[in-house]
Every structure is written in structure tokens, then in C-alpha cells.
Amino acid sequence: MTTTLEVSDADVVYGRVHALRRLSFTVGEGEIVCLLGNNGAGKSTTMNMLSGLVRPRSGSVTWQGMDLATAKPWDIVTAGLIHVPEGRRIFSTMTVHENLLLGGYTVRDQKAIASRLDEVYAMMPRLAERRAQQGGTLSGGEQQMVAIGRALVGGPKLLLLDEPSMGLAPLVVKQVMEIIAAVNAAGTTVLLVEQNARAALKIAHRAYVVETGSATLEGPAADLAKDPRVIEAYLGG
Template sequence: MSWLEVEDADVFYGRVHALRGLSFAVEQGEIVCLLGNNGAGKSTTMNLLSGLVRPKSGRVRWDGVDLAAAKPWDIVSKGLVHVPEGRRIFSTMTVHDNLLLGGYTVKDQRAIAERVDLAYSLMPRLAERRKQQGGTLSGGEQQMLAIGRALVAGPRLLLLDEPSMGLAPLVVKQVMEIIAEVNRQGTTVLLVEQNARAALRIAHRAYVVETGSVTLQGDAAELARDSRVVDAYLGA
């Protein structure tokens, strides 16, 4: 059994069948990417793993935890942390206070302080702006803040939903480098991205999701050369 395993998951929003027998797996230590266009079911998958939506059928397990039955706050406490699409930082709070909020399930104040320092070391721009309100940051800085806030929670599995959305190419490169470094330091990452080129550069494996089902899967470097992926997501 894989460390994270989604098997034949079906999710509905009313009459809308968002996930249709979705199956994929993530092993500890990997960066795994879910690729797909808008409406493919990628964000629904992240919400499923976070306990925000429930499957009508299928199995969702992570490190021995039945995610389909667990409460969202318990999932966070166990180390599965979700950075949602759109960042959702607290715009009127300072950068530092946003980071501290990431530790709301952590009882060890020393651990929180160490993780805040880690976020600042990974993203020095945040340290420079620690007293600024989150809403005054650029889009790239807000994305860094959202990642940093998640790191303070102490993730073992980090879910990142469209971290490159709306960012300039140079900033996308910086964000992807941060994600790769977080992984090198021991955190497993599940990455949802429309920017297939950027995602496949840092991922170990990838799945292509279309209309709620996996249609392609494999080694990231191999998929980057697959004509079907090139035509659909990478361009000429």
C-alpha cells in the first residue's frame, strides 16, 4: 500500500460528478504533480484530501489515516497541510502574524518559532517584510507567505493548489525553487498545476487528470516528452 492512496474516488457537487473513479498514489519523499485544465477536478482532489469534501464512494488513505472519515482540523494536526488556490492570506495582518497563525494546531511554542525562522530563511523577502500587512505584498510574496504559513504547521505532506497562478515567469521560477527545497528538506509535496512546464521540472512523478479521472501517469521527465502532454499542455 502506498503512503497516500486514492482509490476509485467519486465526488459529487449536487448532480455534478466532479471526480469519477479517481485513483492515484504518492510515496513518502516525492513531489507528485496533478496536471489538467480548469474543471478537471484537481482542486476537488485537494479538498477531498483535506477533508473539505467527502467521497460518495472509494477509498482515501494517508499514512494509516482514513481521510474520508477524518475531520479537517485533525488532518492538519496529523501533518497534512493544504495551501489553497488563491493563497487566502489574512490581508490586514502582518507577515509575521500570518506565519504564526500557521501554528494554530501546534502546542510547542519553540517549534513554532523554529519553523517561522525556517520560513524566513527559505524566503528572505518575507523576513524583510515581516511587519508589513499581507495585503501590501506582491502576488509572488503572498504566495511565499501562504507556503511559509503552511510550513509553520509542520507538514509531512504539503498540498499546493496552483501556486504559480497569476505570477510572472521569473517569480514562478522562484516559487518552484522554494517548493523543491522544501521537498529536499524532507516534506512530501502534492502539487496541482496548470503550468505543466514549471511543475514537471521539479516533480518526480505526475498524473494527468481530465474530467475527474486519471488519463496519463508516469515519471515526470518522461511525461514532459510524451507527445500527448506536449500537445495538450506544453505547446510546440
């Protein structure tokens, strides 16, 4: 398995807050890797660091040979690392179709954009039904689908998903996780940040537990799902 993303001993500090402390993890090509942890563990900071929105004070962050610690956010997107942020952040007054089109703003090949739009609508038929509907009128689950679809139109090689299940009903969480698994099966590597450990571990290949900015446990997702420490802390056991 080829390592596509490598984070080694990364530290991020906001003022007096030490958000990441020597965080290390890898993501292999074709994997779904999950970062588990409670609020304040440093998961969203990690995603923002990978997207170039915050810079590590020390350590290294590389993706396919690209130094993410110094790269501009727009260059990171153009290279194929695309971030679906926590809270979805779709444009409420724009239609579903318009929101999806925005995902291709760095893509010059119009045929590629059209093809990816067709793939998104085929994968998520509900969006096809609502393509002319304003984003703000959609349910939370539908908005999450739009956010994922928008990223897919950009042609991600590595898709960063930050809390995609947040605020969603259990049945909708299941649907969103099935979509993520389908995206991965179609060839996209996924890094998934989730508080819903049960749902995430069902679709992930490997997982890391992040606590106070450091990875404290790691392993195959199936193994972590049986680990008594994970069961007690994250699976309600």
C-alpha cells in the first residue's frame, strides 16, 4: 500500500492553546482512515492544517510529495485534496445544482465537470430530484449530500470529511456513510473525522483515536471496534 498522506510530529498552537501535540498518522492510497475523538481533541484543527488554513509550528505534513505545511490553500485544492468542512456550509440561496457547480471552480475541463455532475446525481438521486431547489430549504442530510457532491465535482484524490454525521438522524447517518463508502469504492481516498465512532468504524479500514491533540490509539477499524478502551469511551459500552 502506498502512503499518500503522512503527518509526523505536527504541533499547532493558537495563542495559548496547544491544539495539536506531536500528532502523527498516515493515510494509504485507496483507504478510508478515520480520526476519532471528543470535542476539543484536535480533529478539526487537523483538517484545517491539511487544507493549509492553519500552519504547524513544527513537524511535517506531506501529501504525494507536496509540503502541506507551506502550500497555499488554493494550490492544495487544485492538487486534489478537497475538504468538506464541519457544518456543511453550502450556499443557502443558491440551488442544489449551483452549489454543486461551485465545486468545479478550479477545473478547466467542462466535460469533466459535466461527467462528475452526472456521477453525483447518479450516486445521490435525491439531489437530482432537488437540483433546482434552494440549498437552505433542504434537510440536514440533503445539505450534507450537497456538500459531499460539491467536493466530488472538484475531482478529489483525497477527500477530507469533517463530522459528516453531525446533527443527523440515525437513518440519515447510515445513508451518508454508505455514500462515503461508495465514493471510496469508486477510487477516492478518504480521511474521515467523526464523533460517531460506531458509524465510522463500520466503513473505515483503519482508525486513530485522537486525545488532546495526539494519536493515542491506532489500528485496523475492526480491531479498534472491539478494543475495551474504545468501547467504553466512544461506543457507549
